[in-house]
Amino acid sequence: MAERPIITLDAGWSPMEQGIAKLKRILANDPDESQFDSDTYMQLYTTIYNMSTQKPPNDHSAELYERYIKTFEVYLNSTVRQAIREKHGVFMLRELVNRWTNHQVMVKWLSRFFFYLDRYFLPRRSLPSLKGTGLNCFYNYIYESLKVPVKDVIISLINQEREGDEIDRTMLKHALELFVLMGDKGVGDSLDCYVNDFETAFLTDTADYYTRKASLWIQEDSCPDYMIKAEERLKREKDSVSHYLHSSTEEKLLEKVQHHLLLNNAQQLFEKEHSGCHVLLKDDKNEDLERMYRLFSSIKNGLDPLSAAFKQHVTSEGMSLIQQAGDAVTTKRDDKAAVAMQEQAFIRRVIELHDKYYAYVTISFKKDNLFHKALKEAFEVFCNKKVGNSLVAELLSTFSDGILRKGGSNEKLDDDAIEESLDKIVCLLSYLDDKDLFSEFCKKKLARRLLFDKNSADDNHERSFLSKLKQQCGAQFTxxxxxxxxxxxxxxxxxxxxxxxxxxxYDYTSNDIFNVTVLTTGYWPTYKTIDLRLPLEMAECVQSFKKFYQVDKKNRKLTFLYSMGSCNGTGKFQKKPIELIVSTHQAAVLVLFNSSDKLSYSEIREQLNLTDDDVVRLLHSLSCAKYKILAKEPNTRIISQEDSFSWNVEFTDKMRRIKIPLPPVDEKKKVIEDVDKDRRYAIDASIVRIMKARKVLQYNDLVTACVEQLSRMFKPDFKVIKKRIEDLISREFLEREEGSANTFRYLA
Structure with a gap:
C-alpha cells in the first residue's frame, strides 16, 4: 500500500484560505458567491485531517489551531470591529447583532472544517473547543471594547419602550443573548458578563427611572390611579423579561420596581388626603383595596404599612363610636331608658363596624393573617374602653339579653337572625379583656330570663349561646x-x-296555686336574703310547700328568697277591681290592709320585720310612684317614720291589670364587687399553682406567668398581683429568698 504524500503547511493552508475567503463572501451576502457544496466541504475537511494525522515532524495540528485563531483575529479586527464602530445608537446595535450572527455561522463552518482538531488534538492538550475559541475571540476583540456603549444603547431602548415607543424586541433579544454567551469569557456556562456588564447597570437605571416616575405620579395622581399605573408597569416589566431579558432578571427587576414605585412611597400613598387608604376603607372601595393588597403582598414586608394603616383606621372608627356614644349617654343621663337605648345602639354600631371590616379582611385582603391580627388589635383597643360609666362587657351582655328576650327588643328576629346575632356577640367577646365581667353579667341576666321572662327565647337558643361561649372561652366559663x-x-x-x-x-285551680322554683345554690347568682315575716295567708302557703319538699328532701335546707318572688292579686276599689302584679314584699304590705283600715310606718315595719331602707322602698312604690295603691298621710313624696297609710279605695286605672314596679336596685356595683373578689381568688390560685410547680421564682417571671395564665378570662392588674403576693406571704404560702427581696420560694 502506497504511503500518503506529505502535505506541507503552506500547501495545505492554500485551499483553506480560499475556503475561508469564500465563507467571508457568503457572510457579506456577495450575490456572485454560492454556498458550500459537499465536495468542497469534504475536500477542506480531508485536507485538515491529513495535515493533522501526519507523523512528526509533519503533524501540523498545533500550527493549524494557531491559524484558526489568527483567522478570527484578523477578520474581527479588520472587518467586524470597524464596521460596528462606524455606526451609532440603534444602528450600531443592529450591526453588532448582524456581525454576531455572522460570527456564529463562521465558527460553525470552520469548526466543521477543523473537526479533527476538536475531536483529538484539543482534548489531549486541554485546550478550549473550537466553538469556545471562536466565542473567546469575539469576546477579546469585539465584546470587551464595545460592551459599555452597547449596554447604554440597550438601556436607552428599554426606556424608550417604557415611554411608549415601539422598538425592535427581536434585535434586543439577540443583543442580550450576546451578554449571556460571553459569560466566563466565551465558555458560555456563566452569567457573569450578563450580570456585571449589563444587568447591574440596568437595575440601577430602572431604580432611577421609577424613582422619577413615582415622584411625578405621587404629586399628580390619586392613590387608586397611582396603583393602576404601578400595576400596569409591573405587568409590562414582567413581559419584557419574556421578550428579551434573561429569566434570572425577572425577580430582581420586579423587586426594584416594587421597591421604588410602591414601598418607598407607601406611607405617602396611604395618607393621601382625598384618596388614601383611610378614604378607600371608609368609602367601600373594594376593588382599589384588592389591588393595593395584590401589589403589596408580593413585596417582602410590603403589607406591614398597609396593615398598620388598616389597624389605625379601624381603631379611629371605633374610638369615634365610643366618643359619640359617651356624649349621647352624658346628654341623656337623667333619662335611663334613653341611656339604655343609646348604649344598645352603640353595640349594634360596633357589630356593623366589625361586619364591614371583617368583610374587607375576608374579601379584599384574602383572609391574610396579618389583617386578622390588625382587626383584632384594633377592636381590642376600643372594646376595652368605657362608654359613659359602663364597660363594653356590661353593654354586650345587655345586648345579648335583648336578643334572647323575644319581647325585650323592638326587633322581631327569626331563629336564623338570633343565631347570627349571637355569633357576632361571641366574636366581639373575644376582644374583651374583662370576659369574667361579661360572664357575671350574663349569669345575672340569664337568671332573670329563666325565672321571670315569659317571652324569653326558647331553651334551644339559650343552649346554643352557651355552646358558642364555651367554644370561645372554655367549659369553665359556662x-x-x-x-x-x-x-x-x-x-x-x-x-x-x-x-x-x-x-x-285543696281542690284549687292551677291559677290559684302557690308556685315555688327550687334552685341549687352553687349555680345561681347570690341574692340578698331578707328575713321577711309573712302575713298569715302567705305564711301558710310557704309551710305547705316546706312539708311537701321535706318528704323526699329531708336533709336539704330551703331558703326562701322573697325578693325574687312575685304575686298576682285583685285589688278592690270603688270604681272597679284591678288585678295587681306585685313583688312578694309588696304583696305582704298590701295583705296587711285586709285586716286593718290604717297602719302607721312603724306598724308596717314591725309586722313585716323589715329594715327602714326596705320599708321606705316598698311604701314609696305603693304610695308615691305612678300607681298610688295606698293613700299616704301627709300627702308628700317623701316617706318618713311619722307617716300613716290606708287603702286608696278611690284608685282607678284604665287598665284592668297593672304591674307595680319597685324602684330599681343598681346591681352593677355588686356585680363588679363580686368579680373583683373572684379575681383575687383566681390570682391567688394562679400564683400558688405556678410556685408549686417552679418552687423558686423571680418577681417579674412570676407576674408574667400569672398574667399568661389568667389572660383568657381577664387582664390582671400588676398592682393587684403584687398585693396578692404580699398577702400570700403573710399567710405563709410564700416566702422571700434570703438576700433577694424579688425572689420568692414556695412553702409546702
Whole structure:
C-alpha cells in the first residue's frame, strides 16, 4: 500500500484560505458567491485531517489551531470591529447583532472544517473547543471594547419602550443573548458578563427611572390611579423579561420596581388626603383595596404599612363610636331608658363596624393573617374602653339579653337572625379583656330570663349561646350557666308535682296555686336574703310547700328568697277591681290592709320585720310612684317614720291589670364587687399553682406567668398581683429568698 504524500503547511493552508475567503463572501451576502457544496466541504475537511494525522515532524495540528485563531483575529479586527464602530445608537446595535450572527455561522463552518482538531488534538492538550475559541475571540476583540456603549444603547431602548415607543424586541433579544454567551469569557456556562456588564447597570437605571416616575405620579395622581399605573408597569416589566431579558432578571427587576414605585412611597400613598387608604376603607372601595393588597403582598414586608394603616383606621372608627356614644349617654343621663337605648345602639354600631371590616379582611385582603391580627388589635383597643360609666362587657351582655328576650327588643328576629346575632356577640367577646365581667353579667341576666321572662327565647337558643361561649372561652366559663338551665328543668318537674299534690288536697285551680322554683345554690347568682315575716295567708302557703319538699328532701335546707318572688292579686276599689302584679314584699304590705283600715310606718315595719331602707322602698312604690295603691298621710313624696297609710279605695286605672314596679336596685356595683373578689381568688390560685410547680421564682417571671395564665378570662392588674403576693406571704404560702427581696420560694 502506497504511503500518503506529505502535505506541507503552506500547501495545505492554500485551499483553506480560499475556503475561508469564500465563507467571508457568503457572510457579506456577495450575490456572485454560492454556498458550500459537499465536495468542497469534504475536500477542506480531508485536507485538515491529513495535515493533522501526519507523523512528526509533519503533524501540523498545533500550527493549524494557531491559524484558526489568527483567522478570527484578523477578520474581527479588520472587518467586524470597524464596521460596528462606524455606526451609532440603534444602528450600531443592529450591526453588532448582524456581525454576531455572522460570527456564529463562521465558527460553525470552520469548526466543521477543523473537526479533527476538536475531536483529538484539543482534548489531549486541554485546550478550549473550537466553538469556545471562536466565542473567546469575539469576546477579546469585539465584546470587551464595545460592551459599555452597547449596554447604554440597550438601556436607552428599554426606556424608550417604557415611554411608549415601539422598538425592535427581536434585535434586543439577540443583543442580550450576546451578554449571556460571553459569560466566563466565551465558555458560555456563566452569567457573569450578563450580570456585571449589563444587568447591574440596568437595575440601577430602572431604580432611577421609577424613582422619577413615582415622584411625578405621587404629586399628580390619586392613590387608586397611582396603583393602576404601578400595576400596569409591573405587568409590562414582567413581559419584557419574556421578550428579551434573561429569566434570572425577572425577580430582581420586579423587586426594584416594587421597591421604588410602591414601598418607598407607601406611607405617602396611604395618607393621601382625598384618596388614601383611610378614604378607600371608609368609602367601600373594594376593588382599589384588592389591588393595593395584590401589589403589596408580593413585596417582602410590603403589607406591614398597609396593615398598620388598616389597624389605625379601624381603631379611629371605633374610638369615634365610643366618643359619640359617651356624649349621647352624658346628654341623656337623667333619662335611663334613653341611656339604655343609646348604649344598645352603640353595640349594634360596633357589630356593623366589625361586619364591614371583617368583610374587607375576608374579601379584599384574602383572609391574610396579618389583617386578622390588625382587626383584632384594633377592636381590642376600643372594646376595652368605657362608654359613659359602663364597660363594653356590661353593654354586650345587655345586648345579648335583648336578643334572647323575644319581647325585650323592638326587633322581631327569626331563629336564623338570633343565631347570627349571637355569633357576632361571641366574636366581639373575644376582644374583651374583662370576659369574667361579661360572664357575671350574663349569669345575672340569664337568671332573670329563666325565672321571670315569659317571652324569653326558647331553651334551644339559650343552649346554643352557651355552646358558642364555651367554644370561645372554655367549659369553665359556662359551667354555672349550663347548670342553671339544667337546674330549672328539675325545678319545673318539682313544680308540677307540687301543683298536683296541692290541687288534690285543696281542690284549687292551677291559677290559684302557690308556685315555688327550687334552685341549687352553687349555680345561681347570690341574692340578698331578707328575713321577711309573712302575713298569715302567705305564711301558710310557704309551710305547705316546706312539708311537701321535706318528704323526699329531708336533709336539704330551703331558703326562701322573697325578693325574687312575685304575686298576682285583685285589688278592690270603688270604681272597679284591678288585678295587681306585685313583688312578694309588696304583696305582704298590701295583705296587711285586709285586716286593718290604717297602719302607721312603724306598724308596717314591725309586722313585716323589715329594715327602714326596705320599708321606705316598698311604701314609696305603693304610695308615691305612678300607681298610688295606698293613700299616704301627709300627702308628700317623701316617706318618713311619722307617716300613716290606708287603702286608696278611690284608685282607678284604665287598665284592668297593672304591674307595680319597685324602684330599681343598681346591681352593677355588686356585680363588679363580686368579680373583683373572684379575681383575687383566681390570682391567688394562679400564683400558688405556678410556685408549686417552679418552687423558686423571680418577681417579674412570676407576674408574667400569672398574667399568661389568667389572660383568657381577664387582664390582671400588676398592682393587684403584687398585693396578692404580699398577702400570700403573710399567710405563709410564700416566702422571700434570703438576700433577694424579688425572689420568692414556695412553702409546702
Amino acid at each position: 359551667s354555672k350557666m349550663e347548670g342553671m338551665i339544667n337546674d330549672l328543668e328539675t325545678a319545673r318537674d318539682m313544680q308540677n308535682r307540687y301543683k298536683e299534690d296541692y290541687t288534690n288536697k
